[in-house]
Amino acid sequence: MSFTSCCLKTFTWGGTPVGTEIKLANNDCYITGDDKDAAILLVHDIFGWRYPNVRLLADHFAREVNATVYVPDFFGGWVVDWKAAEEDRWSEIDLDGVAKDQSREIRGPEIVACARAIKAELGFRRLGAVGYCYGGWAVCHIASKTQETQLVDAISMAHPSWLVKEDIDNIAVPVQVLAVEHDPSYTPELKNYTFQTALTWKVPFDYQHFPGIVHGALVRGDERHEGEREAMSRAKNAVVAWFRQLLH
Structure with missing residues (x-):
């Protein structure tokens, strides 16, 4: 698994x-919203x-869904140099090191622990999970039928990265x-495989296509690029x- 420069196109919003x-669950976490039932x-x-x-x-989701939203730090305190990324100075960012340090093996247990804490310890009745890019494999991981118990009730993923066919095979929730x-991470092959596999699921499936849009734009849309915002x-x-x- 690796990150590429296409993952790093960005534009900081106002607000x-x-x-x-x-x-x-021992992770630093941003929290927004105050609903006691849905997270x-x-x-x-x-x-x-x-x-x-x-x-x-996260603030939008909290207000518009009426939910409490949790955004844990799954990079162990590491923060990318946003300015270097915005200025295309990729050589200053150790992408191979990031992929190694934030691997499935390292972060998977943390992601499961956070989901379990929200549902079992904090007592929320319903839990959804949404992941962007790196977060795509993560929400599939906690939605997998291989988990000992059902951790989430529904997931959403936008231009997912690091997905493998087994992730898609094992999805057990809507x-x-x-x-x-335009997405080198979620390839046409994986998109087609998702459709084929979805026919075997016994859960709701919602697929939305964004023509002309590049990987990363759904969280970092650049108003200077037509159609991204x-x-x-x-x-x-x-x-x-x-x-x-x-x-x-």
Whole structure:
């Protein structure tokens, strides 16, 4: 598994996140919203849990879904140099090191622990999970029928990375896929495999296609690129509608 420069195209939104920071299953975590019944676990992309866009998305979900949203740090305190990424200075970012340090083997147990803490320890009746890029494999991991108990009630993933066919095979809860047209991570082969496999699922499946849009744009849409902000807004609204339906 590796990260590529296509994962790092970004544009920082305006606005100020309104949530606070806590600990969740020993991980630092951004929390926003105050619903006691429904929660959403948001798994960030390579830009991490402190990235303003991610927190602003979490705020939107909290308000519009009526849920408490948790955004844990799944990078062990590491934060990418946002400025270097925005200026295409990829040589200053150790992408191979990031992939090694944030591997499935290392972060998978943390992601499971956070989902379990929200549902079992904090007592939420319903839990959804949404993942962007890196977060795509993560939400499939906690939605897998290989887990000892059902951790989440529904998932959504946008331009997912690190997916393998086994992840798709084992999905056991309603799943939403937000797929952009130009995506070297979620390839045409994997998209087709998702469709074929979805026919065997006995759970709802929602697939939305974003023509002309590149990997990363649904959380980091650049208003200077035609159609990206509109796609980002559409994706946000799709996630809201999905979880409003399945968490309440």
